[in-house]
Amino acid sequence: MINPTTAGLILAGILFILGLISMLIRRNIIFMLVSVEIMLNAAGLAFIVAASKWGQPEGQVMFMFILAMAAAEVSVGLALILQLYHQLKTLDSDEASRMRG
Amino acid sequence: MEWMYLVPALPFLGALLLILFSGKTGKAGVIAIGCGSIGIAALITIIAGWQFLQSGIPAYDQHLWEWLRVGDFSIGMNLRLDALSLAFTFVITFVGCLIHIYSTGYMADDPDFARFFACMNLFVGSMLMLVLADNLLLMYLGWEGVGLCSYLLIGFWYKDPENGAAARKAFIVTRVGDTAMAIALFLLVQHTGTLQLSVVLERVQTLWTSGDETVVWIAFLLLGGAVGKSAQLPLQTWLPDAMAGPTPVSALIHAATMVTAGVYLIARTNIIFNLAPAAQAAVAITGAVTLLLAGCSAWVQTDIKRVLAYSTISQIGYMFLALGVGAWSAAVFHFITHAFFKALLFLGAGAVIHALHHEQDMFRMGGLRKSLPGVFLVFLIGSLSLAAIPFISSGWYSKDQIIWLAGVTERGSSWYAWAAVLGAFITAAYTTRMMVLVFFGREQTHVHHKPGPEMMIPLYILAICSTLAGFLELPHTLGHFTWLSDFLAPVLPAPAVLHADVAAEWGLQAITAGLAALAIYLTWRLINAPFPKKAGAFLRSGWGFDAAYDVLFVQPFVRVARLNRKDIVDKIYTGLAAITRTFHRMMSSTQSGILRWYVLGVVMGAVLILSVIIWRHSL
Numbered sequence: 001m002i003n004p005t006t007a008g009l010i011l012a013g014i015l016f017i018l019g020l021i022s023m024l025i026r027r028n029i030i031f032m033l034v035s036v037e038i039m040l041n042a043a044g045l046a047f048i049v050a051a052s053k054w055g056q057p058e059g060q061v062m063f064m065f066i067l068a069m070a071a072a073e074v075s076v077g078l079a080l081i082l083q084l085y086h087q088l089k090t091l092d093s094d095e096a097s098r099m100r101g
Numbered sequence: 102m103e104w105m106y107l108v109p110a111l112p113f114l115g116a117l118l119l120i121l122f123s124g125k126t127g128k129a130g131v132i133a134i135g136c137g138s139i140g141i142a143a144l145i146t147i148i149a150g151w152q153f154l155q156s157g158i159p160a161y162d163q164h165l166w167e168w169l170r171v172g173d174f175s176i177g178m179n180l181r182l183d184a185l186s187l188a189f190t191f192v193i194t195f196v197g198c199l200i201h202i203y204s205t206g207y208m209a210d211d212p213d214f215a216r217f218f219a220c221m222n223l224f225v226g227s228m229l230m231l232v233l234a235d236n237l238l239l240m241y242l243g244w245e246g247v248g249l250c251s252y253l254l255i256g257f258w259y260k261d262p263e264n265g266a267a268a269r270k271a272f273i274v275t276r277v278g279d280t281a282m283a284i285a286l287f288l289l290v291q292h293t294g295t296l297q298l299s300v301v302l303e304r305v306q307t308l309w310t311s312g313d314e315t316v317v318w319i320a321f322l323l324l325g326g327a328v329g330k331s332a333q334l335p336l337q338t339w340l341p342d343a344m345a346g347p348t349p350v351s352a353l354i355h356a357a358t359m360v361t362a363g364v365y366l367i368a369r370t371n372i373i374f375n376l377a378p379a380a381q382a383a384v385a386i387t388g389a390v391t392l393l394l395a396g397c398s399a400w401v402q403t404d405i406k407r408v409l410a411y412s413t414i415s416q417i418g419y420m421f422l423a424l425g426v427g428a429w430s431a432a433v434f435h436f437i438t439h440a441f442f443k444a445l446l447f448l449g450a451g452a453v454i455h456a457l458h459h460e461q462d463m464f465r466m467g468g469l470r471k472s473l474p475g476v477f478l479v480f481l482i483g484s485l486s487l488a489a490i491p492f493i494s495s496g497w498y499s500k501d502q503i504i505w506l507a508g509v510t511e512r513g514s515s516w517y518a519w520a521a522v523l524g525a526f527i528t529a530a531y532t533t534r535m536m537v538l539v540f541f542g543r544e545q546t547h548v549h550h551k552p553g554p555e556m557m558i559p560l561y562i563l564a565i566c567s568t569l570a571g572f573l574e575l576p577h578t579l580g581h582f583t584w585l586s587d588f589l590a591p592v593l594p595a596p597a598v599l600h601a602d603v604a605a606e607w608g609l610q611a612i613t614a615g616l617a618a619l620a621i622y623l624t625w626r627l628i629n630a631p632f633p634k635k636a637g638a639f640l641r642s643g644w645g646f647d648a649a650y651d652v653l654f655v656q657p658f659v660r661v662a663r664l665n666r667k668d669i670v671d672k673i674y675t676g677l678a679a680i681t682r683t684f685h686r687m688m689s690s691t692q693s694g695i696l697r698w699y700v701l702g703v704v705m706g707a708v709l710i711l712s713v714i715i716w717r718h719s720l
Contacts, residue, residue, distance in 0.1 A: 023700055
C-alpha cells in the first residue's frame with residue numbers, strides 16, 4: 001500500500017508536468033493560460049499534502065494565497081488575451097513575436 | 102611693493118577678459134584692455150622697483166596662497182622680488198608695453214585683433230610668473246606658459262600650414278629641453294626635498310662639494326632646459342622658423358624676453374653651476390660655438406627677419422658665454438641692452454615690412470633711407486648697438502664687458518675671448534649688410550604707406566633706451582662705473598677676475614673696434630660681390646642642422662610610426678570589443694519573441710538548478 005503523502009506528491013508532480021508539457025506544446029494562448037492554472041493547482045496540492053503530513057496550517061494558508069494570486073492572474077491574463085486578439089485577430093502566441101531580438 | 106602680485110595678475114586678467122569678450126568689446130576696448138593691463142603693470146613695476154631700491158633689502162617675498170601640498174612637501178603661490186627678477190620684470194613689462202602699443206598699429210587690419218592681444222597678454226603674464234616665482238615649480242609653470250604662448254603666436258596665421266608646422270616645431274624642439282629641466286627638478290626634490298629656490302640653493306652648498314657627480318648632472322640637465330628655450334646649440338633650429346609669427350611677436354617673444362628665459366634660469370641657479378665646473382664650461386662652449394655658427398648663418402640670409410633671428414641666437418650665445426665664465430651680471434647687462442636694441446630692430450623691420458606690404462626679402466628692398474627717414478634713423482641706432490660701435494651704442498658696453506671678462510676670469514680662457522671678438526666681427530658684417538641692402542642703393546619696391554605715430558613713438562622710445570642703457574655700466578677704461586653689477590650683487594656674485602690689466606683691456610677694445618670698422622668697410626665695398634653658391638646655401642640653411650635632424654630623428658620616427666600604423670597595443674582592446682560583440686549577437690538571437698521558447702528556457706534553468714542542489718545534497 002502506497003503512503004498517502006507520497007501518492008499525493010506524485011499526483012501533484014504528474015499534474016505539474018502535464019501542465020508544463022501542455023504549456024510547451026500548445027500555441028493557443030488560452031490553453032497556455034489553462035496550463036499555467038494546472039501548474040499552480042499542482043503546486044497548491046503539494047502544499048496541502050505537506051501540511052496534512054506535518055499537521056500544520058501554513059500549507060493551507062499558502063494555498064489560499066495561491067488561489068487569490070491565480071484569480072488575479074487570470075483576470076489580468078484574460079484582459080491581455082483580449083487585447084492581443086484585438087490587435088492580431090488570432091490567439092496564436094507565436095504571432096506575437098514582433099519583439100524578437 | 103605690496104601691489105607686486107598685480108604685476109603678473111593684470112596681464113592674466115587682461116587675457117581672460119579678452120578671451121571671454123573676444124570680439125564684443127570693439128577695437129578700442131581690446132586696445133584699452135590689452136595695452137592698459139601691461140601699462141599699469143609696468144607702472145607698478147617702476148614704483149615697486151623704486152621702493153625696492155629705497156628700502157635696500159635683499160629680497161621682498163609675497164605669500165599669496167598655498168598651491169599644493171603632498172605630505173610635508175608644499176608649494177606656495179609665492180612671489181619673490183630681488184635684484185635679478187626686478188631687472189627682468191622691468192624689461193618684460195616696459196618693452197612689452199611698447200610692443201603692445203606698436204602692435205595696435207601693426208595688427209590694425211587683422212581680423213583676429215582680439216585673439217592676438219589675448220595671447221600677448223597671456224604671454225606677458227606667464228613670463229612675469231617665470232621671473233617672479235620663488236620656487237622652481239611655479240617657475241616651471243611660467244616656463245611652460247610662455248612655451249604655449251610662443252606656439253599660439255607663431256601659428257597665429259594658422260591658415261597657412263607652414264606656419265602651423267613652424268609652431269609645432271618650436272613647441273616640440275623646446276619640449277626636448279623642458280624634459281631635461283623637469284628631470285633636473287625631480288633630482289633637486291629627491292636630494293634637497295624642496296623646490297623653494299632660496300632653500301634649494303642653500304642646501305645645495307651643504308650637500309655637495311664642487312664637481313660631485315649629482316650636482317654636475319643637475320647642472321647639465323638645467324642647461325638642457327636653458328638651451329632649448331634660448332635656442333642655443335644643439336636645439337637652436339626652431340628660432341629661425343619661429344619668424345612665421347607676426348613681427349611684434351618676434352620682437353617680444355623671440356628676441357627680447359622669452360628666449361632669454363634660459364639666461365635667467367642659469368643666472369638664478371648660478372650656485373649650482375658654480376659647483377659644477379664641467380657644466381659651466383659646457384655653458385661657455387655652447388655660447389661661444391653658437392654665437393659663431395649663428396653669426397655666419399645671419400650673414401647670408403635673404404629674409405630680414407631671419408637675419409635678426411640668427412642674430413638673436415648669436416647674441417644669446419654671448420650671454421651664455423658670459424654665464425659660462427662666471428660673469429653673471431655681464432650676461433644680465435647684455436640681456437637688458439639686447440632686449441632694447443633687438444626689440445627696436447625687430448619693430449623697425451616690422452615697420453619696413455608693413456610699409457612694403459609684407460615684403461620680407463631684403464633684395465627687394467633698398468633705398469628706403471629717403472622714403473622712411475624716421476625708421477632709418479631708429480634702425481641705424483639699433484644696428485650700431487648690434488654691431489657694437491664704441492662709446493655711442495649700448496651694445497658696445499655690454500658686449501665689451503663680456504669679451505673682456507671671457508678672457509680674464511677664473512673660468513674663462515683666451516679662446517673664449519677670441520671667439521667673442523671674431524663673433525663681433527661677423528656681427529658687424531651682417532649688420533652692415535642688412536643696413537645697406539634695406540636702406541641704401543636703388544629703391545626696388547615702392548613704399549605702400551608710412552607707419553603711424555602708434556608705431557613710431559615706441560620706436561623712438563626704444564631708440565633712446567638702447568642708447569642710454571649702455572651707461573648702466575662703464576668699463577675700467579672709461580671710469581669703471583658698476584651700478585648694475587652692484588645692484589645685482591646680492592643675487593649674482595661678482596666674477597673672479599684673475600688679472601685685470603687696463604692696458605690689455607684698451608688693446609682688446611681697440612682690436613674689437615678695429616675689426617668692427619674693418620667689417621663695415623669690407624661689407625660696404627663687397628656688398629655685391631658673389632658669394633660661393635654651395636657654401637651660401639649651406640650657411641643659409643643654418644649649417645644643415647635641420648637636414649641632419651630630419652635624417653637622424655624625424656625620419657626614423659616617421660618610419661617606426663608607419664610600421665606601427667595598425668597599433669599593436671590597440672589589438673588587445675579591439676579584440677576584447679570583438680569578443681563582447683560576438684557574445685552579444687549570441688545572446689540577442691535567443692530573444693526570438695516566441696513565448697514557448699522562453700518557458701523552455703525557464704524550465705531548463707529550473708531543472709539545472711534543482712539537479713545541482715540534489716547532486717550537492719547526495720555527496
